[in-house]
Amino acid sequence: PTPFLLHLNPARINYILVSHQDPDLCASIPKFEEFVSPDLQIITHSRAAVLLPHYGIKAPYFNIDANNWQLTLKSGRVLKFVFTPYMHFPGSFMTYDTKSKILFSGDVFGGLSFDWSLYANEYYPEAMKAFHENYMPSRTILENAMNKLRKLDISMIAPQHGSIINKDIDKYIDILANLECGDYLLVD
Numbered sequence: 101p102t103p104f105l106l107h108l109n110p111a112r113i114n115y116i117l118v119s120h121q122d123p124d125l126c127a128s129i130p131k132f133e134e135f136v137s138p139d140l141q142i143i144t145h146s147r148a149a150v151l152l153p154h155y156g157i158k159a160p161y162f163n164i165d166a167n168n169w170q171l172t173l174k175s176g177r178v179l180k181f182v183f184t185p186y187m188h189f190p191g192s193f194m195t196y197d198t199k200s201k202i203l204f205s206g207d208v209f210g211g212l213s214f215d216w217s218l219y220a221n222e223y224y225p226e227a228m229k230a231f232h233e234n235y236m237p238s239r240t241i242l243e244n245a246m247n248k249l250r251k252l253d254i255s256m257i258a259p260q261h262g263s264i265i266n267k268d269i270d271k272y273i274d275i276l277a278n279l280e281c282g283d284y285l286l287v288d
Contacts, residue, residue: 111135116143117143133158141161142159143164144191145163145191164181164193169181169183177197177199179196181193182203187236188236194206194245202257207235208245208276211230211261212230213227217263228275234281236279237283239277239278243277246274249273
C-alpha cells in the first residue's frame, strides 16, 4: 500500500496549523508555501503571528483568538481551538476536530522515550511525565488546561512529540492535572 500522503495533492492544502512558534513547527513553512494552495492561511494565535514572519512565512494569518476560537472548513467540518497559554508558549493552543473527536495537542501529552511506539503503551505515562516536568511551567497551568479538556468528548489525543493516546484518555488527563513541574520544582 502507498502512504496516504503520496496521494495528497499539495495544491489542496489550504491551512497549516501552528500551535506555537517553535522552529520544529515553523521553519519549513516557507518551503511548503512553494507548492501548496495559493490561498494558504496560517492558523495560529495572535501572540505567535507576530513572531512567525521571522521564519520568512508569507501566507496570511487566521488568528484564532480573533475568530471565536474555531474554524469552519469548506466541507462544513468544524475545528475548535483550546487556548493553553504558557504550555509552553504564551499563545499555545490545541486543535479539537469536532467530527472525529481527535485532539491535536501540540506539545502537551508529548513524551520523552528511547523506545518510541506509535500508540501509548504501559510505559508512556512515565515518558509523558519526563517531558512535562522539563517543559511545562507549573502544575497550576497544566491543571487549568486539563480542566478545559475534561469538557470535551475526546476519542484520541495526537501530540506533536510522542505517542498517540487512543484509550484511557481520562487517566492521561489526570496524570497531567496532578503533575509537579516547572515552578513546583524550584528549590533553594
